[in-house]
Structures are given as C-alpha cells and as structure tokens.
Amino acid sequence: MPTATRLAELRGLLPVAKTIAYADPQAVYRQLRAEWGEVAPVELEPGINGWLVMGHEELSFIVRNERLFAKSSVHWREYAEGLLKPDSPLMPFMFPRPNAWMTDGEEHRRVRAPLDEAVNGLRLRQVSRQVTEVCDALIGEFAAKGEADLLSQYALMIPTVVIGRMLGLDLETALEMHQAQMAMFAINENSHAAAARFEEILFSLVMARKAAPADDMTSVIVHHANMASDEERMQAMVVLISAAAQGTMSWIAQVLALMLTDARFSGRMRGGRLGTDDALDEVLWRDPPTANLPARFALRDTVLAGQAIEKGDALILGFTAANADPRVHGDDQWGELGNRSHLAFSAGPHMCPAHVPARLIVRTAVDAALHQLPGLRLTVPAEELPRLESPWTRSPATLPVTFTARVRHRAVQPSN
Ligand code: HEM
Structure with missing residues (x-):
C-alpha cells in the first residue's frame, strides 16, 4: 500500500480554528482525487492504513459485492494480527460483533x-x-x-x-x-x-x-x-x-x-x-450524516480504480465524496431535484x-x-x-x- 494520507485531516480536529478550516471537507476529497483517483490510501491511526473509496461507481460495487468485500472485521488483517490496541478509537466501529451490522452472507440474512x-x-x-x-x-x-x-x-x-x-x-x-x-x-x-x-x-x-x-x-x-x-x-x-x-x-x-x-x-x-x-x-x-463509514474488508487481492487492494485491507466508504463524484452530476443542479440516487443510506445487503x-x-x-x-x-x-x-x-x-x-x-x- 503506498504512503497513506492521514484520515485525521478529514476529521476537523481540535482546536476550533482547525474545525472550521475543515468545514469544507470536499476540498480535501478533491485534493485526494486529483492525487490518487477514486480510491486513495489513508492512515486510519498511526501505523494502521486503509483505503478511502470516493467513486460513486466503485463504492456501489463494493457494497453490492459481498463475495469480494466483507463487512465483518474478522477479515481485517490488522485486527487479525493484533495490531489494534483495545483502547484504539477505531475499535467501537470496527471490532467484530454477532449482529446484523457486522455479519455477512447467510448469517447476516x-x-x-x-x-x-x-x-x-x-x-x-x-x-x-x-x-x-x-x-x-x-x-x-x-x-x-x-x-x-x-x-x-x-x-x-x-x-x-x-x-x-x-x-x-x-x-x-x-x-x-x-x-x-x-x-x-x-x-x-x-x-x-x-x-x-x-x-x-x-x-x-x-x-x-x-x-x-x-x-x-x-x-x-x-x-x-x-x-x-x-x-x-x-x-x-x-x-x-x-x-x-x-x-x-x-x-x-x-x-x-x-x-x-x-x-x-x-x-x-x-x-x-x-x-x-x-x-x-x-x-x-x-453533506450526508454518515460522511465516511468503516468499513469493508477485501476477501482477496483485487484491483479497484487502478489501485492494488490486498486481501485483508480495510476500505472506508466515503459517502460524501462519492455523492459529489463529478461523473454522476450534470451541469444543471435544478435538473437534479427529486433525484435520490445518492449513497447516504448505502446500498446492497447492508443498506x-x-x-x-x-x-x-x-x-x-x-x-x-x-x-x-x-x-x-x-x-x-x-x-x-x-x-x-x-x-x-x-x-x-x-x-x-x-x-x-x-x-x-x-x-x-x-x-x-
Ligand atoms: C429510524 C432511524 C434509523 C434506523 C432504525 C436505522 C437502522 C439501521 C440498521 C439496523 C442498519 C444496519 C443494517 C445492516 O447492516 O444490515 C443501518 C445501516 C445504515 N444506516 Fe440506518 N437507520 C436509521 C437512520 C439512518 C439515517 C438517518 C442514516 C443517514 C442518512 C442512516 C444511514 C445508514 C448507513 C450508511 C448504514 C450502513 C450500511 C452499510 O453498512 O453499508 N441510517 N441502519
């Protein structure tokens, strides 16, 4: 995985001045898109990397394809290798649980x-x-x-x-x-x-x-x-x-x-x-409520928007970025009134x-x-x-x- 961009940059961390500076995370997404394309490497916490998926088509593909991308973090390499500390801020979102949120396939259904x-x-x-x-x-x-x-x-x-x-x-x-x-x-x-x-x-x-x-x-x-x-x-x-x-x-x-x-x-x-x-x-x-969602985990090596994804990699679903994907918008914003093909509620089996x-x-x-x-x-x-x-x-x-x-x-x- 190439050098990761800190996901913290999207976070609007303290102090307040910085919070306001990131009132427009779209600027960060635009920069990431320009540098990496629709799928960018990000650092989730020091030493723990993942991919931020910003393309509408790529994100839709991931959430609809549970044979390639699992929701359960038992498939996450860093978790399986014990690299996450019990007090990691990622744990509440990403540790495995036996419920609909974190299961896949037949068990999820x-x-x-x-x-x-x-x-x-x-x-x-x-x-x-x-x-x-x-x-x-x-x-x-x-x-x-x-x-x-x-x-x-x-x-x-x-x-x-x-x-x-x-x-x-x-x-x-x-x-x-x-x-x-x-x-x-x-x-x-x-x-x-x-x-x-x-x-x-x-x-x-x-x-x-x-x-x-x-x-x-x-x-x-x-x-x-x-x-x-x-x-x-x-x-x-x-x-x-x-x-x-x-x-x-x-x-x-x-x-x-x-x-x-x-x-x-x-x-x-x-x-x-x-x-x-x-x-x-x-x-x-x-500006959807769930701006980015952790996560899906690759079940085998694959290529996504030109990036080599390895089995066990974490992919963060970048709903805000995907909704702004220039490929799904025309020039006329009024022509979009009533259009609900956004991904704010995700898609696929976990929608x-x-x-x-x-x-x-x-x-x-x-x-x-x-x-x-x-x-x-x-x-x-x-x-x-x-x-x-x-x-x-x-x-x-x-x-x-x-x-x-x-x-x-x-x-x-x-x-x-
Ligand atoms: C009455 C209020 C709501 C209830 C009861 C509810 C319930 C749920 C449940 C049970 C799931 C897990 C489904 C699964 O993994 O199979 C889920 C997923 C989700 N919900 Fe909601 N939800 C509500 C409101 C919202 C709102 C307001 C939003 C954002 C606009 C939202 C966005 C999502 C997203 C993004 C997922 C994740 C889907 C994924 O993992 O791909 N939900 N919701």
Whole structure:
C-alpha cells in the first residue's frame, strides 16, 4: 500500500480554528482525487492504513459485492494480527460483533430478517403521531425560554426516544432509556449503573412482549423464527437503537441549519418553491450524516480504480465524496431535484433498512421546530457552527437558536 494520507485531516480536529478550516471537507476529497483517483490510501491511526473509496461507481460495487468485500472485521488483517490496541478509537466501529451490522452472507440474512420485518411492519401514521408527541414534549421543555440548543435539547434526543416508542416503551421510559444511553457513553463513575439500567429497560420489554405481544417492533423481533435466544433479541434491539442515533440526529441538525440559513429554504417559510423534503435531499447529497463509514474488508487481492487492494485491507466508504463524484452530476443542479440516487443510506445487503421511517422522523422534527418556534434563528452563521470532531459523522456540535418565547398561560384564579 503506498504512503497513506492521514484520515485525521478529514476529521476537523481540535482546536476550533482547525474545525472550521475543515468545514469544507470536499476540498480535501478533491485534493485526494486529483492525487490518487477514486480510491486513495489513508492512515486510519498511526501505523494502521486503509483505503478511502470516493467513486460513486466503485463504492456501489463494493457494497453490492459481498463475495469480494466483507463487512465483518474478522477479515481485517490488522485486527487479525493484533495490531489494534483495545483502547484504539477505531475499535467501537470496527471490532467484530454477532449482529446484523457486522455479519455477512447467510448469517447476516438470518439476523437482518427480523429487523426488516419490524421496520416494514411499522404503520407510518402511528410513527408520525409518536414523533409529533416526542417533538412536542421536547419543545415544551424550552419553548417558554426563547432560546435553546436545538442539538443537545432536540436533535440528539429525538432518535433514541422515538425508536424507544416504536419498540413499545412509553414516553417516560423512552426518555429514561435515552438518559441511560447518554450516561453509559459518558464513561465516568455512573457508566456501569447506566449500562445496567439501559439493559434492564430493554430486557423487561423483551420479557413483557414474550408474554403478551403488542403492536410494536419488539413484538416482531421477539417472536421472529430466526431469533435463537434472548441475547440475540437484545442485540437486534440495540442495533436498531444505535444505528438510528447518530445519522438521524445529524440529519435533523444539518437540515435545520440549512433551512435557517440558506435563502432558498428560509424563503420557503414565506411561500417559496422548495419544501422540507428538498432540504432533506440536499443534505443527503451534499453533506450526508454518515460522511465516511468503516468499513469493508477485501476477501482477496483485487484491483479497484487502478489501485492494488490486498486481501485483508480495510476500505472506508466515503459517502460524501462519492455523492459529489463529478461523473454522476450534470451541469444543471435544478435538473437534479427529486433525484435520490445518492449513497447516504448505502446500498446492497447492508443498506439501511429504515430510510423511509427515518425521513418521516426527520421531516416531522424539522417542521415541528419551524412551526412551533416563531422567529427561529441561529445565533451564529452556519459556517461558524462548531462541528463534531469525527471523521465518520457530519454534524454541527451545537445549534444555538433564539425564537419568540411561548407565553405560559396562568391558571385563572377564581374571583371572590
Ligand atoms: C429510524 C432511524 C434509523 C434506523 C432504525 C436505522 C437502522 C439501521 C440498521 C439496523 C442498519 C444496519 C443494517 C445492516 O447492516 O444490515 C443501518 C445501516 C445504515 N444506516 Fe440506518 N437507520 C436509521 C437512520 C439512518 C439515517 C438517518 C442514516 C443517514 C442518512 C442512516 C444511514 C445508514 C448507513 C450508511 C448504514 C450502513 C450500511 C452499510 O453498512 O453499508 N441510517 N441502519
């Protein structure tokens, strides 16, 4: 493998000045493309190299061809050789797990089928009611204050709480599950207790639905013939919750930032021609939530876009770069309205099973904020919003806003 470019350059690392400098990672992709073509060598961490796949055609080929490129990291040479330290930042994304996210072939189809059935069985009208209920409750917490951080108080909370409702939790327990999940990842003295509570909430739900099925995703998963144990049922639910979290949060945040700052969309609130769905599509094309995804692993030596890929090499799926591949765009950007051939949800056997409900969640959340918070505006220009320090996810780190505070109605005192 030739000298690697540091993937950290795409990361927007601290300090903040550098974060802003990488607000436009497309410049880095253009440079890599000019130097290497559609597949570039990158350094994932010191001494650990991989390939960044930036071509739309090449990326589509990889994700659709599981006989050549596996999802499970048991096929990753550096992992098999024990070169990754247990505390490597790559481990949470890339260590092998026995669930749909990390398996291949027949085994993947077996554990994926219950997820597909659970998601495809959702009634969208009910989902819409659940999302509205969650958004109303969250907005109710800050509507009277006239200011909020729509990232931490809104976009971050919606995915887990909504999935909790779709799994069959009541609103209060879904909120508690979100808090437990956040505390679990905070890695401090409360993390163990939080992880135990998170598991307890899901396990009680599995047990309750085993005894008496209801109209929710947990009941489909629990009673699916492919599920061999309660451990597998829990894994399936955790995959749904964790796969939904980052992408949905960032999609909501990116769309809100776009609609509040881009005249084409902010004008729509005053009767313009573009709608919320156009803003949703624009984000998926130009700045998708999953910017780069680790990974696929080559199952044999092959050549891709002129690069010699060796068996065991890691390939990072560069969704943002692939969506901007000049070969899939014409000159007329308006001619692309409604075009959804982007790769924001990937493709092939691992393609996101939830792109339809995810769109409904995001559209409902964005519209609820725009309608219920009059005079909504960002307190800083979009290009100055600090970004999450991640090479994988594109999202603002905060969304500070002001709006006209909702007047609290006082209870009428009976007169004497
Ligand atoms: C309701 C919200 C969501 C749920 C429940 C959900 C669920 C899932 C699940 C279970 C998988 C694993 C599928 C597999 O490996 O077989 C997955 C994969 C994925 N999802 Fe989603 N997701 C949601 C929202 C999103 C959003 C908003 C995005 C980004 C726009 C997204 C992008 C992806 C991508 C890129 C993959 C990886 C596919 C691959 O490995 O090739 N998802 N999702």
